[in-house]
Amino acid sequence: MKDALAKYILKKVKMSGEELQHVLSHFNHRAVKKKEILLHEGGLSNKMYFVVKGCLRIYFIKDVGTEVTRRIIFENDTSASMVSFITENPSNEFIEAVMDSELLYMDRKDFYHLVDTLPAWEKFYRRQLEYAYVVNTNRLMSFITNDATERYLLLLKENPEIIKRLPNRLVANYLNITQEGLSRLKSKL
Amino acid sequence: MKDALAKYILKKVKMSGEELQHVLSHFNHRAVKKKEILLHEGGLSNKMYFVVKGCLRIYFIKDVGTEVTRRIIFENDTSASMVSFITENPSNEFIEAVMDSELLYMDRKDFYHLVDTLPAWEKFYRRQLEYAYVVNTNRLMSFITNDATERYLLLLKENPEIIKRLPNRLVANYLNITQEGLSRLKSKL
Numbered sequence: 001m002k003d004a005l006a007k008y009i010l011k012k013v014k015m016s017g018e019e020l021q022h023v024l025s026h027f028n029h030r031a032v033k034k035k036e037i038l039l040h041e042g043g044l045s046n047k048m049y050f051v052v053k054g055c056l057r058i059y060f061i062k063d064v065g066t067e068v069t070r071r072i073i074f075e076n077d078t079s080a081s082m083v084s085f086i087t088e089n090p091s092n093e094f095i096e097a098v099m100d101s102e103l104l105y106m107d108r109k110d111f112y113h114l115v116d117t118l119p120a121w122e123k124f125y126r127r128q129l130e131y132a133y134v135v136n137t138n139r140l141m142s143f144i145t146n147d148a149t150e151r152y153l154l155l156l157k158e159n160p161e162i163i164k165r166l167p168n169r170l171v172a173n174y175l176n177i178t179q180e181g182l183s184r185l186k187s188k189l
Numbered sequence: 190m191k192d193a194l195a196k197y198i199l200k201k202v203k204m205s206g207e208e209l210q211h212v213l214s215h216f217n218h219r220a221v222k223k224k225e226i227l228l229h230e231g232g233l234s235n236k237m238y239f240v241v242k243g244c245l246r247i248y249f250i251k252d253v254g255t256e257v258t259r260r261i262i263f264e265n266d267t268s269a270s271m272v273s274f275i276t277e278n279p280s281n282e283f284i285e286a287v288m289d290s291e292l293l294y295m296d297r298k299d300f301y302h303l304v305d306t307l308p309a310w311e312k313f314y315r316r317q318l319e320y321a322y323v324v325n326t327n328r329l330m331s332f333i334t335n336d337a338t339e340r341y342l343l344l345l346k347e348n349p350e351i352i353k354r355l356p357n358r359l360v361a362n363y364l365n366i367t368q369e370g371l372s373r374l375k376s377k378l
Binding site: 062083086122123129130132134140144 | 250251257271275281308312314318322323325327329330333
């Protein structure tokens with residue numbers, strides 16, 4: 001269960017076998033059902049998730065009733081609602097399981113204890129933060145500077161798995177357009 | 190000249206006097222004139238700036254001719270065009286001096302060399318990244334989820350210095366509205 005996580009960590013940072021076992025010992029397993037909500041808006045994002053199998057979705061509410069998906073996390077990737085995880089303020093996002101999923105997670109307080117006591121984990125976290133900063137900034141900037149067609153073409157290029165594996169409803173939601181808008185857009189390309 | 194920078198660093202992280210001197214020795218001084226461009230879109234953001242006096246503005250082009258200010262940096266704060274600084278890809282942003290300014294800067298390669306060799310500097314950078322992640326995400330989310338009036342009220346609450354010290358043209362630009370829109374909005378409050 002933890003092999004994929006071990007590989008993921010060692011791809012980002014060097015650490016001894018003993019250090020790795022110490023880190024892995026802080027991760028717990030959780031199985032979630034499709035549509036299960038792991039974090040509600042207003043809750044504290046106090047867990048760092050690693051997706052072993054399945055898919056998570058992080059979204060926020062734009063206007064009453066309008067969800068916008070900020071991030072999709074497939075297998076072999078980590079995530080949390082990072083602003084809340086960092087600041088310990090209530091999250092303005094939801095985390096939902098898109099399908100039945102197997103997760104590993106570490107509690108925030110264990111996570112930061114490791115950051116403070118294990119230099120290799122601080123380096124791991126620093127690299128995670130750099131990655132999160134870049135992915136998140138590019139994603140949010142794309143909402144501001146690109147139109148729907150440009151966003152779709154970018155998604156095709158950078159993250160085709162989202163288009164291949166998820167229902168049209170979620171692809172449209174990720175692009176912040178309606179399903180009808182997505183159909184029209186595809187028919188014109 | 191470097192006293193304010195030393196204080197800024199020690200507020201974020203503990204380090205010995207020797208380590209601090211070592212870090213400070215990598216910062217160089219630069220004086221810039223009002224409207225001077227420090228980074229053009231397409232250039233590499235390879236310097237981390239600390240504002241000793243004056244003000245920097247980071248902006249991007251939304252549509253042809255429409256600038257959007259992502260960040261304003263007054264005295265005693267650091268910044269770079271971070272996505273480019275992290276990835277070494279060409280920046281999609283400009284950095285401009287809003288007024289005559291005194292800056293200290295460290296070259297990217299020295300910055301990362303210190304990150305790799307001085308644990309206290311890695312910790313400093315990690316905390317900077319957390320801060321940058323939170324500020325930037327809140328800022329970009331605000332463009333997507335808040336209307337102009339909400340953005341103005343948020344600015345009044347969180348960053349009134351921008352309204353007090355900068356011309357209306359830049360305040361409007363920061364809010365991503367026209368100067369006329371800003372006047373109308375103020376008259377209604």
